Amino acid sequence: MPNLTNISPLDGRYSEQTKELSPYFSEMALLKYRLMAEVEYFIALGNEEKIKELPPLSEASQKQLRALYQKFSLADAERIKKTEKITNHDLKAVEYFFKEKINKTPLAKYAEFIHFGLTSEDINNLSYSLMLSGGVSQIIIPNIETILKQVKKLAKETADTSLLALTHGQPATPTTLGKELAVFYNRLNRALNNLKMLKLDGKLNGATGNYAAASLAYPQVDWLNFSQKFITTLGLNPNLLTTQIEPHDSVATVFDAIARANNIVKDLNQDLWFYISRGIFKLKKKAGEIGSSTMPHKVNPINFENSEGNLGLANALLRFMSDKLAISRLQRDLTDSTVIRNQGTALGYSLLAYKNTLTGLAKLEVNTKMVRAELDAHWEVLAEAIQTVLRKVGYPKPYEKLKELTRGAKVDQATIQKFIKKLNLPAAEKNKLLKLTPAKYIGLSKELTKLI
Numbered sequence: 001m002p003n004l005t006n007i008s009p010l011d012g013r014y015s016e017q018t019k020e021l022s023p024y025f026s027e028m029a030l031l032k033y034r035l036m037a038e039v040e041y042f043i044a045l046g047n048e049e050k051i052k053e054l055p056p057l058s059e060a061s062q063k064q065l066r067a068l069y070q071k072f073s074l075a076d077a078e079r080i081k082k083t084e085k086i087t088n089h090d091l092k093a094v095e096y097f098f099k100e101k102i103n104k105t106p107l108a109k110y111a112e113f114i115h116f117g118l119t120s121e122d123i124n125n126l127s128y129s130l131m132l133s134g135g136v137s138q139i140i141i142p143n144i145e146t147i148l149k150q151v152k153k154l155a156k157e158t159a160d161t162s163l164l165a166l167t168h169g170q171p172a173t174p175t176t177l178g179k180e181l182a183v184f185y186n187r188l189n190r191a192l193n194n195l196k197m198l199k200l201d202g203k204l205n206g207a208t209g210n211y212a213a214a215s216l217a218y219p220q221v222d223w224l225n226f227s228q229k230f231i232t233t234l235g236l237n238p239n240l241l242t243t244q245i246e247p248h249d250s251v252a253t254v255f256d257a258i259a260r261a262n263n264i265v266k267d268l269n270q271d272l273w274f275y276i277s278r279g280i281f282k283l284k285k286k287a288g289e290i291g292s293s294t295m296p297h298k299v300n301p302i303n304f305e306n307s308e309g310n311l312g313l314a315n316a317l318l319r320f321m322s323d324k325l326a327i328s329r330l331q332r333d334l335t336d337s338t339v340i341r342n343q344g345t346a347l348g349y350s351l352l353a354y355k356n357t358l359t360g361l362a363k364l365e366v367n368t369k370m371v372r373a374e375l376d377a378h379w380e381v382l383a384e385a386i387q388t389v390l391r392k393v394g395y396p397k398p399y400e401k402l403k404e405l406t407r408g409a410k411v412d413q414a415t416i417q418k419f420i421k422k423l424n425l426p427a428a429e430k431n432k433l434l435k436l437t438p439a440k441y442i443g444l445s446k447e448l449t450k451l452i
Contacts, residue, residue: 010348017355018348024135025344028077033127034094036069037234038114041123041204042098044230045113050221054113061107068101091120117214119207121332125246128340129200129236132254135347136195143354144192144261148185150361151268152452155181159449161366162439163280164374164381171378174438176445177280177366182452184268189452191261198254202236203227203246208331244332248325248340255322255346259315262350265357266311269304272360276301279370284363303360307353314349317342375438380411382433385441386420389429413437 006012023029043065046057057065068076076097084093095115102111115123159178164171204227205211211223224240231238239246275281283301324339383402390398405411405419420433 179445201239201250252322307356310353317346
């Protein structure tokens with residue numbers, strides 16, 4: 001079990017739950033995306049008619065070159081890392097790998113057009129953005145969508161389940177369990193739609209963002225149009241005004257959007273934890289599982305707790321990276337390169353949290369007996385309903401009368417109904433109040449649940 005020797009729990013204890021991020025955020029993935037950017041740039045240069053020294057590549061040649069990253073192997077990655085030990089420059093090692101491969105083909109005479117007029121950050125910014133875009137669209141978004149699906153299902157199932165609300169931790173106007181879950185569905189769905197709308201930026205403009213080397217060699221080429229077209233074909237938004245680095249503002253926006261979604265999931269975790277603590281939800285038992293090393297009776301809400309902890313770790317990284325990456329000294333410093341390598345770690349903790357939330361949701365079972373008992377124990381919550389009807393009919397000082405009866409007091413059904421019977425009210429209003437129970441005083445909760 002080699003994972004027992006890993007330092008990070010993402011690659012150790014939780015490796016099975018996070019391994020699907022590897023194709024997007026591992027070191028091998030980074031090398032693959034860098035090679036992809038270099039290959040596509042080389043092909044694009046060949047398609048620029050004003051660069052006579054590099055003719056357009058045939059379809060066969062393009063297919064052969066694209067196979068370098070499409071069929072990128074562990075052996076290829078190890079070869080690049082071996083070269084990096086000599087160059088002490090990770091991007092240059094990728095460039096040399098590409099040249100080694102092209103030197104074995106009829107395209108060898110064009111090898112010096114690899115990385116032509118570029119700085120490392122031209123390739124790196126595109127690679128990191130492509131990695132993040134892929135990881136978010138293929139892994140993060142689908143997992144949030146699955147949470148939404150489960151929350152929606154549970155909300156519909158509990159749309160009619162009356163629930164004692166707690167505001168400031170005190171008994172308040174009843175609601176339904178379904179409506180409260182619908183609130184989370186609505187919030188998370190809006191956060192997800194916001195995340196889906198975001199598009200990452202990319203730049204391709206040389207050492208200090210001025211196209212200096214490229215425009216000197218080929219002044220007749222419209223390099224602004226070239227870079228704009230090239231970046232767009234990669235699925236990124238062209239940023240033409242930069243220093244040596246793409247300023248990471250769009251990356252920071254994506255990190256912030258994920259962090260906001262994470263906070264909603266965290267809030268959901270905490271509320272579900274409290275509902276379990278109150279006995280509103282029971283947790284389904286699984287054969288063989290142990291809740292406590294000393295208390296045999298326990299079935300703990302560990303998945304929601306695990307998710308909450310991992311969301312905290314994820315957001316600590318996401319917020320830090322969002323703050324840090326938008327700041328760079330003058331035309332560039334290397335701190336952004338050090339930090340952005342951890343984007344996969346932040347998404348790894350997010351993914352681990354989502355999976356734990358989903359596992360926890362699957363274990364939930366409504367405890368209808370406890371739901372009814374809690375409502376029946378708090379008839380004082382009808383004080384709002386009674387005083388509102390009294391206001392309607394012009395009864396003097398209704399709020400004050402209900403306050404005197406119920407504030408801070410334990411009130412039962414008998415107390416409430418005795419009070420109502422003494423009121424000088426039209427028969428229809430009095431009968432309406434006498435029929436009211438905490439379980440029935442839920443307003444439009446059922447209708448609101450249907451909005452999702």
